Amino acid sequence: MNMRANYQVNATPQFRVLSEDQIEEIYFSALEVLERVGMRIYSEEGVALLRDAGSRVQGDRVWIPSWLVQEALTTVPSRIVIAGRDRNKRVYLEKDKIYFGTGSDCPSLVDPYTDAVRKYTFDDVYNAARISDALPHIDFHMSLGLTSGVLAQTYDRHQFLAMLKGTSKPLVITAVDREGLADQYQMACEVLGGPEEFARLPLFVVYIEPSSPLNHSVEAVEKLLYSAEKGIPMIYTPCTMCGATAPMTMAGGMVQCLAECLVGVVLSQLRRKGAAVIIGGVGSIMDMSTSILSYGAPEMVLLSAAMTDVAKWLRLPMFSTAGCSDSKVLDQQAAIESAVSVVVAALSGANLIHDVGYLESGLLGSFDMLVMSNEVIGLAKRILSGITVTPETLAVDVIERVGPGGQYLTQEHTRRHFRAETWLPTLMDRQMRRGWEASGRKTMADRVRAKVLDILEHHQPMPIPAEVEARLKAIVAEADARHAS
Amino acid sequence: MVRERIFEEMAQAVIDGLPDKARALAHDAIQAGIDPLEAIERGFKAGMDVVGDGFAKGELFIPDLMMSGEAMKAAIAALEPELMKRKQQRQVLGRVVIGTVQGDIHEIGKTLVATMLAASGFEVHDLGVDVSPQRFVDMVRQVDANVVGLSALLTTTLLNQETVILTLKEAGLRDKVKVIVGGVPASPEWAEEIGADGYAENATEAVEVVKRMVGV
């Protein structure tokens, strides 16, 4: 028998940005920021919790000692599982398990029928969810659009209803405030049949943002504490814009981002040990010519991957960013920025990779971009699946059988392996010129739009029972009534 | 001759974005008995014009502009007492009150616009974020502002731009002050709908529009 010593296998490609020593430097610097610079916490409840636990406090300024962070890190879970309305559609937020999904709350969309840029309505948010529902590589869904035409204080409940109807996949929600979150939690419990089922396998994660630099709003902290109480997993991550709301240097941006995330970890554990927190966030640069926060910059790609290294080292789930672009339309730029960010985010091993479908730096939630990026994710997953090296795949026997000058098409080995070895594109064109011309000279954008329309016209999500939907609508209506005046 | 060299150095300090240097040169100028208005015009502002041009041409970037703005601010602050002593008034293009509307804490865009306006020769009063309509109105009255700038980044807070306009009307100040709106959910159409006098997509455009508003 053939025996080999010290044999190692790379089941997937290996990729990392930072060494362990570099990660440690970033972590220690974040602790230093928490301990020496401190944070501003606008919630009195939050300040009191931190004070009682041993933080130095002056008004709303809080200095959090390193030991408190370390203690919190021992009880915050390293893994979270959530499932959609369809309880079999699950995401396992554990080290290196990757999932892609949309982003939330873009003000506008491109109408797929008229090409007009207009505001998102309830129906558009519902349709966005249906598109995610239909795409095989989209594992979780965020609203993509901000529901217009409803009350500002209750838009989140309307949006959540539209999302629930449109997809049975796991969700990431946003909430106006604690009350908005409480209503959505109640809605989720209606869907699942009670809080026990939510606790067993949550239906959603709530996305909460600290306000860089080093500020934590009342709303953010209240949502965080409520989530900890109810067992709602939370993303607590900022939107750090290097050069504007965070240091210009990538490392400095990460230090600040991590420090802000760790406030969420500490506060959540003080409220309830074991509360689930996801760190990371949108880290990018301000473009110094136009002032936008870039969603296509290589720095965003790099920061996301590096932050993933940090999250994995801390054994915390990671919220990352990819599949988005600064372009205003679905063009070559959008494709480049989507492809590069998706491939790198996939390689990095981040868990919830969001903002797939964003154009115009997060202002345009595009159905086209979502569908095109789904194809990119498929391609990226093929790269991720690596190369299997066994006697069967090394195929020396087959090479011998074919010999010099033969061909492999008629080998049983080829037929046995081609499906597993190759990725089958659904939107990439690989026809020869005449075939392409005969089929209407369609560009990627044409094919993408056709698929969007096909989904909109045909895809039926798993229905919500009528009596459940009625109860959901009642919760939304009550919220509206409370805020009507 | 020496004076010319000092003006050149002043311009250069602004171009290089060095607040300490600019402040020191301002003090030197006072010592040397140079007219502070001339120091601003021929010295510091000349530097700011170079930087503005560079930015417009795409050779310079926002951090260059911001640091030059800081240098300009430092120089003017240092010259202010001397101006008072001489009973001179720095010529400003106009007085602008700016802030992010109530319920909204998006700060960066508004700050950029404020800095650019200040660097272009406006007197700017930045009220910060989450500013109530009443605070806008009070400040407009207090400084006798020519223009008020309203930033909103959320669809939900966009409406508060209109509230400020209504509050200005109630206070009887609407005819005395021009209103410019901005932020991602705002648009020229929105500006027109709520009866604002202008809209700008970014900070550079904001300077142009505000200049037009005050007739320069």
Ligand code: B12
């Ligand atoms: C950074 C950021 C934040 C940071 C802000 C930090 C800070 N210190 O400012 C934080 C994390 C705090 C934040 C919080 C939230 N945010 Co935010 N945020 C952004 C982001 C990514 C960038 C904004 C920015 O600073 N851009 C850079 C600056 C320089 O550009 P700018 O602000 O557009 O300004 C330029 C022009 O607009 C113009 N301008 C701006 N103001 C003015 C004023 C005048 C008078 C003029 C003439 C021109 C002008 O000139 C500026 C310079 O060129 C945008 C996405 C985006 N693409 O804009 C989302 C975004 C604006 N946020 C959004 C949301 C939903 C939120 C939250 C509600 C999230 C939540 N669920 O908790 C909270 C709201 C908090 C609150 N009450 O305000 C949505 C808004 C959707 C909508 N239409 O309502 C966006 C679009 C992201 C998204 N797609 O979801 N956010």
